[in-house]
Amino acid sequence: MNKQKLWLLLVSALIVPVPALGQPASLVCDALVQRLEQSAAALEGRHLNEALFQGAEVKCEGVVADLLARGASVEARNRRGESALSVAAKRGAIDVASLLISAGADIHHRDLSDSTPLLLAAEARRTRMVKFLLEAGADVNIQNKKGVTALAAAAFNGDSRTVSLLLDAGAKPDRPDESGKVALIYAAGKADTRIVSQLLAAGADADGIWGNDLTPLMWAAGHANDAPRLAAIETAELLLEAGADLSRVDNRGRDALMIAASRGHDQMVRFLIGKGATTDRKDKSGKSAYDLATNDELRTLLAR
Known part of the structure; x- marks a missing residue:
């Protein structure tokens, strides 16, 4: 099988939908496990890392743990420059984030917009994830390329619970963005x-x-x-x-x-x-x- 066909097969195997409302996440994780098992022989290098992003996206900590054990890299980036931790932060996948940080993921990783996992979590209204990342040592005042902080994002969203967490962690309220x-x-x-x-x-x-x-x-x-x-x-x-x-x-x-x-x-x-x-x-x-x-x-x- 040539490399192009192998690539198409792997991508097809890894396309797993995010759970619909009311659908047990375990079903999605089971489906992902089955598809990964079917393409296990092809899972190496870049493909292994792409599978890691899929696991983070659908909040499957068991899959993520297995992929890390196989050699998936916590330093890998997707096309937006995000790490698997960035993806987990946006999805509110705390168990996955914990695994990734324990494996050495950079809690201050910056994507192409210079957004950190904490900022991405705040933008996505993931209050519990924000709390987790703060307790793990995330810098509360980092700004992205547009000067946006997690506090500004939470204020824009009207998310008072996250605002409270960020202020308690030392967020500076008077940091302007580029606008x-x-x-x-x-x-x-x-x-x-x-x-x-x-x-x-x-x-x-x-x-x-x-x-x-x-x-x-x-x-x-x-x-x-x-x-x-x-x-x-x-x-x-x-x-x-x-x-x-x-x-x-x-x-x-x-x-x-x-x-x-x-x-x-x-x-x-x-x-x-x-x-x-x-x-x-x-x-x-x-x-x-x-x-x-x-x-x-x-x-x-x-x-x-």
Whole structure:
């Protein structure tokens, strides 16, 4: 049999679907074991490592243990530059991850995006895996090529349990990514009051000036359209109580009130005016909150 046919046979043998919801993982692992046994003679070198990735993907610690014993390498990488530990982290396969680390897998391995297993676990909302990796010694503050940390990923996902774990492990809340956003910005923009409170309690700067000179208060004022309006106001209140400055302006010359008006957030506009926001400031293009307002109701409110 030529090498191309052998390769096609092996790939076919190793294609195992991720368990569907409600399907016992043991069935998938049994199927993988049978297919590996059928191609055992061809399992060497690169193919052995590819089988290791399959085992990690479908959370089969028995298969992974056997492949490691046969010589599969924990240093092998897939086309995304991930290690088998990276794959296990994304899948939340703690038993597999434990085996790989015991076999010498690098807990700080970086894939092609410079993401570590901890960051991948945080992005995938694998809270138990995050806890496991932290206890195994993962560096909580490593950033990937885009500057994203595990904390920022968890805040973006609205994953307060993971945020708590990361903060307890020493995550620094004020590390910006390449877009100039920190964890508090992501939480404020989504009006996630719980995470905003967690980050402020951990020392996040309520009045920090980040990308485009935007502050967390400005992000809360211009919150996502699907964020609960009352939660957005509560978020702004939390930030003001923690020292946010209503008078700050971004690189366009716009303050929080102007941003809220331009987004059509009438309740936020009322709240900010009640807190003392000035209505006559103009941005660098000469426009006021009144000019930026998206509807007549807001313009009437701002004209008072």
